[in-house]
Amino acid sequence: MSVKERFLRYVQVETTSCEDSETCPSTPGQWTLARMLVEELKAMGVRDARVDENGYVYGTIPAKGDHPARVGLIAHMDTSDGVKGPTHPQVIPCYDGGPIRLQNGVVIDGFDFLPSLKGRELIVTDGTSVLGADDKAGVAEIMELAALLTAPDAPEHCTVCIGFTPDEEIGRGADRFDVPGFCADYAYTVDGGPLGEMEYENFNAASCRVTVRGVNIHPGEAKNQMKNAALIAMEWNSLLPPAEIPAHTEGYEGFYHLCQMSGDEEQAELVYIIRDHSAEKFAERIATAERITAFLNARYGEGTVACVIRESYRNMRELIETRMDIVDKACAAFRSCGVEPVISPIRGGTDGARLSYMGLLCPNLSTGGYNFHGRKELIPVSSMEKMVEVLKALVTGA
Numbered sequence: 001m002s003v004k005e006r007f008l009r010y011v012q013v014e015t016t017s018c019e020d021s022e023t024c025p026s027t028p029g030q031w032t033l034a035r036m037l038v039e040e041l042k043a044m045g046v047r048d049a050r051v052d053e054n055g056y057v058y059g060t061i062p063a064k065g066d067h068p069a070r071v072g073l074i075a076h077m078d079t080s081d082g083v084k085g086p087t088h089p090q091v092i093p094c095y096d097g098g099p100i101r102l103q104n105g106v107v108i109d110g111f112d113f114l115p116s117l118k119g120r121e122l123i124v125t126d127g128t129s130v131l132g133a134d135d136k137a138g139v140a141e142i143m144e145l146a147a148l149l150t151a152p153d154a155p156e157h158c159t160v161c162i163g164f165t166p167d168e169e170i171g172r173g174a175d176r177f178d179v180p181g182f183c184a185d186y187a188y189t190v191d192g193g194p195l196g197e198m199e200y201e202n203f204n205a206a207s208c209r210v211t212v213r214g215v216n217i218h219p220g221e222a223k224n225q226m227k228n229a230a231l232i233a234m235e236w237n238s239l240l241p242p243a244e245i246p247a248h249t250e251g252y253e254g255f256y257h258l259c260q261m262s263g264d265e266e267q268a269e270l271v272y273i274i275r276d277h278s279a280e281k282f283a284e285r286i287a288t289a290e291r292i293t294a295f296l297n298a299r300y301g302e303g304t305v306a307c308v309i310r311e312s313y314r315n316m317r318e319l320i321e322t323r324m325d326i327v328d329k330a331c332a333a334f335r336s337c338g339v340e341p342v343i344s345p346i347r348g349g350t351d352g353a354r355l356s357y358m359g360l361l362c363p364n365l366s367t368g369g370y371n372f373h374g375r376k377e378l379i380p381v382s383s384m385e386k387m388v389e390v391l392k393a394l395v396t397g398a
């Protein structure tokens with residue numbers, strides 16, 4: 001099987017994860033894919049290939065030759081629920097550089113990167129769902145590498161620990177990852193975008209829930225009596241820096257993002273997410289939320305406003321920076337395959353960040369795909385093939 005054939009096979013297993021589900025994996029399709037991957041690994045001769053009771057797939061390819069390192073490679077099996085439904089992949093054998101017309105009037109056009117893909121073989125959807133290159137491209141690339149390393153003519157390489165996780169898209173991918181059992185010195189998630197992308201910085205992240213308790217009274221008799229919770233909630237929001245929202249920020253700029261609001265005179269609620277790459281600025285943002293709360297309580301009476309802040313994940317940069325050789329090795333692997341690595345901060349989180357704080361340092365590598373989480377998702381076959389080469393360089397050089 002080629003990496004392309006593997007990819008086409010895996011995307012046809014529907015593995016959309018589901019936030020409302022309490023099981024792990026959250027959806028049955030992920031079991032189907034997990035079992036399929038274990039069977040394939042076993043057929044390659046990966047003797048300890050297994051799926052655990054939570055649907056995590058693990059397998060180890062022992063070193064060949066004198067390579068003491070143990071390098072982990074991780075991808076997630078679930079796909080985003082951005083557009084639900086089974087995936088019907090379409091192969092464009094030689095892309096002409098023009099608009100790509102899919103079903104339902106969906107047209108892939110106007111993206112800066114499109115002209116550079118002219119002449120390539122592309123895989124797209126039929127326009128009815130996501131493609132799921134996020135992250136089945138990562139799965140297929142790791143599986144193809146496993147096939148290369150278990151073949152009789154395999155090059156010398158280090159020990160490769162393989163992990164496929166469920167439910168990354170709903171933020172649970174790292175929850176039940178068996179870090180001690182995985183037994184890698186360090187790892188990489190293969191879950192990034194265009195070929196050459198590499199990431200080891202992500203947001204520090206928290207959720208912030210503001211609740212306002214008002215005092216309601218007949219509006220005709222409300223003078224000096226009413227405390228309108230909805231208005232106080234709006235006042236809370238008005239005290240945030242107005243430009244520090246997702247629609248006005250990029251790169252290393254952090255933000256407050258209002259993602260839910262509800263309320264009346266009696267009670268009001270605002271839900272935010274707070275994000276910043278810098279730990280210092282992140283702490284300042286949280287302090288700002290607390291200051292606004294204290295200010296409004298001083299104005300309207302103690303207990304009027306409450307603000308509960310929960311940390312979601314942290315930037316892995318401070319941990320990775322203690323082991324920059326892990327980043328350097330990946331850069332060298334890219335370069336040895338003729339790909340110039342592009343390191344940029346993730347404006348989000350990754351399972352790798354969570355795993356890094358669980359004791360497994362884990363930067364993120366590209367898969368080669370574009371436009372994740374939408375109907376216009378696509379991946380060039382040559383990028384997947386190149387990523388297999390990069391992964392091979394990584395484990396033969398370690």
Ligand SMILES: [Zn+2]
Pocket residue numbers: 076134135168191
């Ligand atoms: Zn992903």
